[in-house]
Amino acid sequence: MSDKNYYSILGVSEDASQEEIKRAYRELAKKYHPDKTRGDKKAEERFKEINEAYGILSDPEKRKKYDQLRKMGAHHFAGQGMSWEDLIRHFDAFQEKAHARDGGGPRFGFGGFGVDIGLDDLFSSFFDEGEFFRRSRSGRQAGQDIHTEISIPFRKAVEGGPIELTVPQQGTCPTCHGSGAEPGSTVQTCPVCRGTGMVSESRGAFAITRPCVNCMGKGKVIEKPCTTCNGTGTVTVARTVKINIPAGIEDGTTLKIAGEGHRGIQGGPPGDLYVTVRVQEDRFFKRKGSNIYVELPLNLAQALLGSRVKIKTPYGNKVILKIPPGTQPGHKFRLKGQGIRTARSVGDMYVIAKVEIPKHLTEQEKELIRKFADLQGMKY
Numbered sequence: 001m002s003d004k005n006y007y008s009i010l011g012v013s014e015d016a017s018q019e020e021i022k023r024a025y026r027e028l029a030k031k032y033h034p035d036k037t038r039g040d041k042k043a044e045e046r047f048k049e050i051n052e053a054y055g056i057l058s059d060p061e062k063r064k065k066y067d068q069l070r071k072m073g074a075h076h077f078a079g080q081g082m083s084w085e086d087l088i089r090h091f092d093a094f095q096e097k098a099h100a101r102d103g104g105g106p107r108f109g110f111g112g113f114g115v116d117i118g119l120d121d122l123f124s125s126f127f128d129e130g131e132f133f134r135r136s137r138s139g140r141q142a143g144q145d146i147h148t149e150i151s152i153p154f155r156k157a158v159e160g161g162p163i164e165l166t167v168p169q170q171g172t173c174p175t176c177h178g179s180g181a182e183p184g185s186t187v188q189t190c191p192v193c194r195g196t197g198m199v200s201e202s203r204g205a206f207a208i209t210r211p212c213v214n215c216m217g218k219g220k221v222i223e224k225p226c227t228t229c230n231g232t233g234t235v236t237v238a239r240t241v242k243i244n245i246p247a248g249i250e251d252g253t254t255l256k257i258a259g260e261g262h263r264g265i266q267g268g269p270p271g272d273l274y275v276t277v278r279v280q281e282d283r284f285f286k287r288k289g290s291n292i293y294v295e296l297p298l299n300l301a302q303a304l305l306g307s308r309v310k311i312k313t314p315y316g317n318k319v320i321l322k323i324p325p326g327t328q329p330g331h332k333f334r335l336k337g338q339g340i341r342t343a344r345s346v347g348d349m350y351v352i353a354k355v356e357i358p359k360h361l362t363e364q365e366k367e368l369i370r371k372f373a374d375l376q377g378m379k380y
């Protein structure tokens with residue numbers, strides 16, 4: 001979380017009314033909207049901040065907690081990768097827990113305890129949950145995996161081949177190289193815990209060890225957080241990853257691309273990228289396993305007298321299909337080996353005859369059909 005003052009971001013006083021906050025937000029949002037500031041990174045960042053500020057201050061409940069947490073000195077969490085939203089959420093969870101622990105008695109109000117104790121307890125609760133500790137602990141860390149989904153055309157799935165994908169990857173901040181400190185500012189060993197990140201205090205007969213609030217358990221104190229990454233030490237960059245679609249891939253297949261997940265911290269190994277491939281439906285070709293099904297419309301003459309028709313396979317090849325005289329509707333012609341070819345199997349293509357009956361006949365045509373029926377001995 002950065003030590004952002006949402007009031008100054010919106011340019012309103014700390015006792016501004018909801019109406020004033022709304023008005024300030026509307027004006028700023030208009031001014032910094034990405035549609036107007038196209039490509040201006042600074043303006044984009046500003047727009048994000050404005051929305052973040054409005055998200056908290058427009059909600060009276062959240063605003064009250066934000067005010068209280070600031071009074072408690074929670075801005076000490078600055079640069080620990082926690083947003084105010086995170087912090088408020090944690091505070092709620094912490095209060096719930098405290099409430100349950102106290103036997104569900106009368107719920108204490110927000111800020112019902114002393115300022116110092118409140119911050120200590122809040123911090124300890126992050127520590128208990130592990131999340132804060134994970135985030136704030138410095139040193140070598142493996143990157144997280146990324147899970148994403150792409151949709152590819154039917155033909156691409158059949159033939160396979162390379163495809164490019166843009167993935168937001170977290171990596172070490174290039175400005176501070178992951179230290180979280182603004183270049184030129186100092187990073188000191190925490191004088192309170194002497195760099196251990198933990199402090200002990202005795203309470204009667206017990207010695208209690210808890211994370212050091214002065215350095216947030218890091219063991220180091222950053223004088224000035226890096227402005228590029230808000231002191232988190234990490235930034236997110238959109239990276240183009242080239243992946244190879246195996247020929248004949250099935251809808252729903254997940255591909256693993258090793259080492260293309262989030263970057264590791266301070267030399268830690270990167271995570272992996274998992275891409276679930278969705279195959280778009282085709283108008284003609286329907287797929288079942290490695291077999292392909294298509295419908296072939298035949299007119300009455302073709303079905304009765306036989307014909308030769310050109311059929312396109314899923315690979316774009318043309319094959320001649322011989323339609324024998326007397327072909328029945330629904331008859332399946334099998335084109336061996338013209339289905340989907342994968343590394344492991346070769347499917348067939350099935351062409352299903354769909355005989356089309358003329359909907360309208362002239363008097364002359366009807367007469368011919370009647371003659372035909374009489375010759376066949378058909379009753380009608």
Ligand SMILES: [Zn+2]
Nearest residue numbers: 173176226229
């Ligand atoms: Zn940085």
Ligand SMILES: [Zn+2]
Nearest residue numbers: 190193212215
């Ligand atoms: Zn410390």
